[in-house]
Amino acid sequence: MTKEHKPSAGQKPAAVLLTLAAILVPLLPLFFWLRESLSLMPSPVETPSFGLYLLARAFALIGFVLMFYQFILTARLPFLEKLFQRSRLVKRHRLLGRIGFSLILLHGVILLVQDLSLYSAKTLGLIALILLTITVAAASLAKPLKLSVKTWRTVHLAAYVVFPLAFIHALSLGSTVLGYRPVYWLFVLLSVIYFLILLRRIVRGIRKTG
Ligand code: HEM
Numbered sequence: 001m002t003k004e005h006k007p008s009a010g011q012k013p014a015a016v017l018l019t020l021a022a023i024l025v026p027l028l029p030l031f032f033w034l035r036e037s038l039s040l041m042p043s044p045v046e047t048p049s050f051g052l053y054l055l056a057r058a059f060a061l062i063g064f065v066l067m068f069y070q071f072i073l074t075a076r077l078p079f080l081e082k083l084f085q086r087s088r089l090v091k092r093h094r095l096l097g098r099i100g101f102s103l104i105l106l107h108g109v110i111l112l113v114q115d116l117s118l119y120s121a122k123t124l125g126l127i128a129l130i131l132l133t134i135t136v137a138a139a140s141l142a143k144p145l146k147l148s149v150k151t152w153r154t155v156h157l158a159a160y161v162v163f164p165l166a167f168i169h170a171l172s173l174g175s176t177v178l179g180y181r182p183v184y185w186l187f188v189l190l191s192v193i194y195f196l197i198l199l200r201r202i203v204r205g206i207r208k209t210g
């Protein structure tokens with residue numbers, strides 16, 4: 001389909017619905033996070049450090065969902081490409097990928113600085129953050145670092161490893177994820193979809209090289 005014939009988001013109700021759903025999904029964990037945070041008020045939140053801890057958790061919840069979206073946006077899913085131009089999906093990916101990464105980085109740095117001790121589930125988060133930083137840096141700084149397309153794209157593939165690490169980390173430690181069934185099941189659902197996308201990506205890769 002040529003660029004001219006590709007429908008824009010404004011023309012297709014399905015595109016609008018999908019965009020709305022994408023906005024609503026991160027609001028679910030945020031709703032439960034807010035409910036818990038409000039129930040803790042006023043006393044503990046009055047300490048800036050506890051407020052920052054709560055904020056770092058909200059960053060992680062939104063960041064995780066945004067990270068998940070990046071696999072959807074770049075998966076070249078036929079139904080999505082019928083609704084949105086590929087160039088637009090990649091553009092959104094670059095923007096939302098940056099925002100998601102920034103939130104996750106803030107989450108990790110805040111919670112690490114607040115408590116420098118490391119234990120397995122936290123170390124997993126640290127490893128995930130280091131890997132994510134490398135993958136995002138490879139994509140964002142490919143030009144100044146003079147990385148070839150093949151190099152940065154290969155490094156960027158490490159994003160596929162980050163997601164399961166972050167999932168295990170969140171399910172081992174997360175107060176919101178573990179404390180509220182709808183959030184827990186949302187995270188499980190996102191992970192199942194991620195896994196299907198990964199399988200599809202592996203099959204596509206094998207077909208390309210085979
Ligand atoms: C949370 C952060 C991010 C994640 C999880 C992520 C993940 C991914 C994944 C899974 C792919 C598909 C790779 C493949 O299967 O071949 C991809 C492609 C790509 N990413 Fe990212 N990414 C992130 C951030 C970024 C950022 C910040 C940029 C650029 C500034 C970027 C630029 C790209 C580009 C240009 C592609 C190729 C898209 C295409 O040609 O279809 N990504 N990313």
Ligand code: HEM
Nearest residue numbers: 057060108111112125126128129166170173174175176177
């Ligand atoms: C230096 C790196 C990291 C550190 C030190 C860290 C630390 C923590 C800690 C201590 C918690 C438990 C908070 C609580 O509920 O009491 C947590 C939860 C969480 N982390 Fe990380 N993390 C790191 C990296 C990551 C990364 C890369 C992700 C990827 C998205 C992530 C996503 C999450 C999520 C979704 C939760 C659950 C929040 C909740 O249920 O309220 N973390 N992290």
